[in-house]
Amino acid sequence: MDSVVDNVRNSVKYIRSSQYRIEQFDKLVLQAGIDCKHQPSLDVSTRWNSTYLMLESTLPFRKVFETLQKQEPSYTFGPSDKEWEMVLDICQLLKVFCHATNVISGSDYPTSNLYFLEIWSVKVVLDEQEKSSNPTVRIMVTEMKKKFHKYFMESYLTNCVPVILDPRFKMELVELRLKKYFGVGADKHIQEVKEAIMALFLAYGAEIEENIIIQSQEKNGEEAGLVDDALSDFDEHVKLKKAKTKMSCNAT
Incomplete structure (x- = not known):
C-alpha cells in the first residue's frame, strides 16, 4: 500500500x-x-x-x-x-x-463494556474485506486476521465479563458471539466464561458479606456507646441514691 x-x-x-x-x-x-x-x-x-x-x-x-x-x-x-x-x-x-480507538479512549463514560463490541466490529469488517475484489487487500486482511485471532484468544475472556454485567446484553450476547466465532467448539469457551463470572460473583460475595459483618459489629458497638453516654447521668443518679440509702441504714 x-x-x-x-x-x-x-x-x-x-x-x-x-x-x-x-x-x-x-x-x-x-x-x-x-x-x-x-x-x-x-x-x-x-x-x-x-x-x-x-x-x-x-x-x-x-x-x-x-x-x-x-x-x-x-x-x-x-x-x-x-x-x-x-x-x-x-x-x-x-x-x-x-472508530474503535476513539470509543475505547473515551474518558467521560465507562469503556470496559464496549471493548468486546468494538473488537467484534473489527472482526466483521475483516471478514467482509477478506472477500475484496482487490487481491492486495485480500492478502493484507488474511495476515491481519491471523493477528486478530491471536489477540482475541488472549483477551476474549476478560472482555466478555463486562458485557455480561451490562444489563442490555448479559450472557445472551456473549453466547451468540462466541458461537459465531468458535462454531462447534464454542461450548468449551462459553463454559469458561460462565466459570469466570461465577468465580467473580463468589469472590465479591464473600468480600461483601465480610464487610457487612464488620460494619454490623462496629454499628452495634457505636450504638451501645451512644446508649451508655445517654444514660450516664441516670447511672450516676442510681449510684448516689444507693449510697444515701446505705448511709441511712447504717445510721439506723
Missing part, C-alpha cells in the same frame, strides 16, 4: 506547497461543484489514524486531483483509477479501527 499512500500524501503536499496552488485547487473545487468545507489534510506518517484521516479527506476531491493532473505537468504523482479504488478500500478497512 505504500505507493498508493505516498501518491496521496505527495498530492496533498503539492496543493499545500504555496498560496497559489491552494487558490488554484479551491477554484477547481468550485468548478467541480464539490460541497466540502475542509481541504485535504496532511498526515503524520508514523500515526496510522492520521494517515486514515488524510486518505478519507482526499476522496471527495478525486475529480479535482484528476483535473489537476491533466492541467499541471509538474503534478506527476496523481493516483490512478485503480489506486483511488484502493484508497476507498483502505478507508473502509481503517474506519472501523479509528
